[in-house]
Amino acid sequence: QSVLTQPPSVSGAPGQRVTISCTGSSSNIGADFDVHWYQQLPGAAPKILIHGNINRPSGVPDRFSASKSGTSASLAITGLQTEDEADYYCQSYDNSLSGSVFGGGTKLIVL
């Protein structure tokens, strides 16, 4: 059972928009700790996609965006492409555990 809750899977057709939610609690996201998002392509290590709630590292397409509100955060992907098919993870800090926590991951299926 992950501290941060994500849907197991989401799907969309090429060109569509999908969102992935990440729900936490008052000891992590709700305590105003930052949320970060990772993309894990099949067989590869996770790679940072969004850091500090909304910031895209250099090289990440602007089709990827994220937001945070209250005890939740959300990753949005517009103009879906087949190469976006991957697992996506959110991560934050939890002050009751005094450490980093991850969501359970969401598999994005591009139909």
Added chain:
Amino acid sequence: QVQLQESGPGLVKPLETLSLTCSISDASIGSYFWSWIRQPPGKGLEWIGYIYYTGSTNYNPSLKSRVTMSVDASKKQFSLKLTSMTAADTAVYYCAAFGGWNTWFDPWGQGTLVTVSS
């Protein structure tokens, strides 16, 4: 660009101790906190802990009793020891650079699969 490379045995017997090392390239060892994260086959990510070059550590409470991390600045390496291994510890183990308690992991090593089996 920081590069990380894990090394260690791919197979560990039950109840034995896992020892992994992560080698750091193109970065000063004092530039980051250094972390270990694992991923059981087909499952999600679990933060194991991190160490600073001073030797200061922070471990996941669920693993704290079995984890020891160390750093060798002269070799630009940091290490993980996990005792009393069981099948539940079978996972891909990643090392990663980490900016500190409210930051993110970047970059990651390629990961190394550790299987616990007799």
